[in-house]
Amino acid sequence: MTTLSQDRPKPGTTAATPLRTGAEYLRSLDDGRAVFVEGERVKDVTKHKAFRGAAQSIARLYDIAAAPENRELMTFTSPKTGGPVHRSYEIPRSHADLRARRLFSEKWAEATFGLMGRTPDHVAGFFTGYASVPEVFAKDGQKYADNVTAFYEKMRDEHLYVSYAIVPPQIDRSKPAHKQSDPALYAGVVKERDDGIVISGAQQLATGGVLSDWLHLSCIHPLQPGDENYANCLAVPINAPGLKLYPRRPFALRADNAFDYPLSSRFDETDNYVIFDNVFVPWEHVFIYRNIEISRAQWWNTTAHTLGNHQAQVRYVTKLRFMIGLAQRMNEMTGNIAAPPVQVMMGELAALVSIYEGMLLAQETAAPIKDGVLWPSPLILYSAMAMQSEFNGRMLEMIRELAGGAFITLPSSLADLENPETRADMERYQRSASTDARSRIALMRLLWDFLGSEFGSRHQQYEKFYGGASFLVKQNVNRNFDWKRAGALVDAALALPPLD
Numbered sequence: 273m274t275t276l277s278q279d280r281p282k283p284g285t286t287a288a289t290p291l292r293t294g295a296e297y298l299r300s301l302d303d304g305r306a307v308f309v310e311g312e313r314v315k316d317v318t319k320h321k322a323f324r325g326a327a328q329s330i331a332r333l334y335d336i337a338a339a340p341e342n343r344e345l346m347t348f349t350s351p352k353t354g355g356p357v358h359r360s361y362e363i364p365r366s367h368a369d370l371r372a373r374r375l376f377s378e379k380w381a382e383a384t385f386g387l388m389g390r391t392p393d394h395v396a397g398f399f400t401g402y403a404s405v406p407e408v409f410a411k412d413g414q415k416y417a418d419n420v421t422a423f424y425e426k427m428r429d430e431h432l433y434v435s436y437a438i439v440p441p442q443i444d445r446s447k448p449a450h451k452q453s454d455p456a457l458y459a460g461v462v463k464e465r466d467d468g469i470v471i472s473g474a475q476q477l478a479t480g481g482v483l484s485d486w487l488h489l490s491c492i493h494p495l496q497p498g499d500e501n502y503a504n505c506l507a508v509p510i511n512a513p514g515l516k517l518y519p520r521r522p523f524a525l526r527a528d529n530a531f532d533y534p535l536s537s538r539f540d541e542t543d544n545y546v547i548f549d550n551v552f553v554p555w556e557h558v559f560i561y562r563n564i565e566i567s568r569a570q571w572w573n574t575t576a577h578t579l580g581n582h583q584a585q586v587r588y589v590t591k592l593r594f595m596i597g598l599a600q601r602m603n604e605m606t607g608n609i610a611a612p613p614v615q616v617m618m619g620e621l622a623a624l625v626s627i628y629e630g631m632l633l634a635q636e637t638a639a640p641i642k643d644g645v646l647w648p649s650p651l652i653l654y655s656a657m658a659m660q661s662e663f664n665g666r667m668l669e670m671i672r673e674l675a676g677g678a679f680i681t682l683p684s685s686l687a688d689l690e691n692p693e694t695r696a697d698m699e700r701y702q703r704s705a706s707t708d709a710r711s712r713i714a715l716m717r718l719l720w721d722f723l724g725s726e727f728g729s730r731h732q733q734y735e736k737f738y739g740g741a742s743f744l745v746k747q748n749v750n751r752n753f754d755w756k757r758a759g760a761l762v763d764a765a766l767a768l769p770p771l772d
């Protein structure tokens with residue numbers, strides 16, 4: 273049986289690592305990681321225009337968590353070291369514990385307006401879930417449960433940022449992993465050694481990979497007999513020899529200035545296609561090895577998937593509050609705010625935002641406790657996620673409807689406000705009844721970057737797919753719904769006695 277240090281406190285047995293600061297985090301990223309953008313290998317991601325702003329946003333999160341005034345909100349005491357560690361690593365055993373996790377993630381989400389999805393607390397949730405039910409990993413040998421627990425403790429006690437790639441590439445989905453044209457196309461084991469294993473192949477889609485310390489590789493797609501080489505769960509440092517990150521087009525590269533692209537320039541967390549080119553992984557960082565059954569159980573028989581996605585919902589609700597705040601400000605500026613049809617639309621928008629707020633709280637209150645471990649309600653969580661794909665687009669459509677030409681009548685760039693030849697026109701004709709031209713343009717740029725720019729468009733795709741395609745999430749809802757109770761009502765109606 274794995275001994276969790278959270279269960280058996282041994283304070284002081286290991287020296288505590290002081291809480292990581294933003295500056296320390298930024299310094300640590302210059303570690304030789306292989307990141308390729310526009311045909312070139314990036315020397316230092318913290319200095320490259322594509323990643324600098326996002327790296328600084330993550331650094332601010334570390335500073336928020338390390339601030340003495342946030343100690344209670346953001347940290348708990350590591351039972352292993354006695355030092356403060358992020359609450360995102362606390363195994364919830366009561367409803368109050370889950371609430372504390374929410375407040376931690378909410379504080380971070382507010383600092384990024386909910387626009388960075390895979391902040392360090394996301395994969396922290398997955399490993400906290402693994403460590404909550406390590407027996408699942410022990411089915412193939414106790415060493416795997418010990419490894420996953422030790423890695424969870426390492427992440428927690430060293431304040432690490434881990435990203436993950438758990439979906440096979442879309443090369444040929446008509447065939448299983450082992451029947452692809454080349455067995456090393458999908459990331460899988462290509463060699464076993466006495467001291468570990470060697471991985472080759474591709475996996476999608478490590479959001480935040482460029483900005484993280486470690487990468488977690490596993491597979492959430494259903495695997496079938498013959499796919500054993502791809503049924504693994506492991507972690508590698510981002511600068512591991514042979515690990516290559518290919519980010520999609522970074523939006524910050526095209527963001528000329530932070531006024532015209534206030535969000536693209538700061539919060540483009542990157543999504544990375546990951547290539548393993550004979551990457552060696554020592555046994556201590558292997559948690560599942562060539563086992564399809566355990567590979568599946570890691571998601572559904574531990575709290576990993578629900579804890580990780582609880583954080584995702586905290587982040588999403590924060591983003592929705594930001595979204596509706598932007599819409600309200602826009603209505604104020606256009607002078608439409610008192611128009612009854614606008615109020616009706618804003619009421620509908622507020623209803624949808626409130627439904628998501630309510631679903632977040634219900635994940636906590638309806639959370640069952642099994643063997644001393646609290647499980648965020650899978651039914652409520654997956655129901656919220658399943659409909660997100662539809663409602664998110666609908667909410668954005670409503671804002672576009674309310675905007676009319678508001679984003680399109682703006683000048684080409686900040687330069688038009690600064691050029692003496694055009695400034696007077698800008699100040700005279702770009703103002704609104706309630707604000708000057710600069711403030712109006714700033715607000716509309718924020719809104720356009722939120723929903724219309726390339727950054728905004730990627731966000732729509734993110735909300736549709738970050739937790740898997742919606743047809744799969746709906747199957748999770750179907751598995752978790754209380755069909756018995758619903759059916760019993762039908763049986764009761766059918767059994768009603770005849771009327772006299």
Ligand SMILES: Cc1cc2nc3c(=O)[nH]c(=O)nc-3n(C[C@H](O)[C@H](O)[C@H](O)COP(=O)(O)OP(=O)(O)OC[C@H]3O[C@@H](n4cnc5c(N)ncnc54)[C@H](O)[C@@H]3O)c2cc1C
Nearest residue numbers: 436437438439476477478479543733734737738740741743
């Ligand atoms: C911006 C973004 C960031 C992401 N970040 C991460 C990350 O950090 N880590 C990570 O591991 N993953 C991440 N993902 C999720 C992940 O990589 C996948 O995109 C997601 O799981 C969906 O899988 P897919 O892309 O293979 O789509 P597919 O599974 O190919 O599905 C696409 C569509 O095809 C149709 N379809 C496919 N199969 C079927 C079927 N059997 N029956 C019916 N319809 C079907 C459906 O319409 C479905 O919506 C991210 C995704 C996005 C978009």
